[in-house]
Amino acid sequence: MPAYWIAHVTVTDPERYAQYRAATPAAIARFGGRFLARGGESDVLEGPALDRHVLIVFPDLAAARACYASAEYQAAKANRDGACIAHVVIVDGAPDA
Incomplete structure (x- = not known):
């Protein structure tokens, strides 16, 4: 069953x-x-604009x-730390997805 990273980011x-x-x-590709x-482009319909x-x-x-x-992603993430406000979640996909 697929799983998703969902991220909402405000770049600083x-x-x-x-x-x-x-x-x-x-x-990302290394892990499929x-x-x-x-x-x-996006439209914020509810909640804060990011x-x-x-x-x-x-x-x-x-x-x-x-x-x-992974060490590879964490090394990349080090560039993101302090460069944005991020909300990141990992969510399991729906059984029929």
Whole structure:
């Protein structure tokens, strides 16, 4: 069953955040993940407006968790730390997804 990373981000340091964006695709792909949404135009219908919305699908919950915990992703994430306000969750997909 697929699992998803859902991230809502407000970028505070675009230069540092760009380093994170450049470094993450390899880590995501190594665990079978792929971006379904990565920024782009969005409409906030409820709640606070945030700059970016990211949705990544993984083959399963174990792969999503392993990716986040990996040394490769954590090294990329070091570029993000202090460059944004991020809310990131990993959620198991619906059984019929």
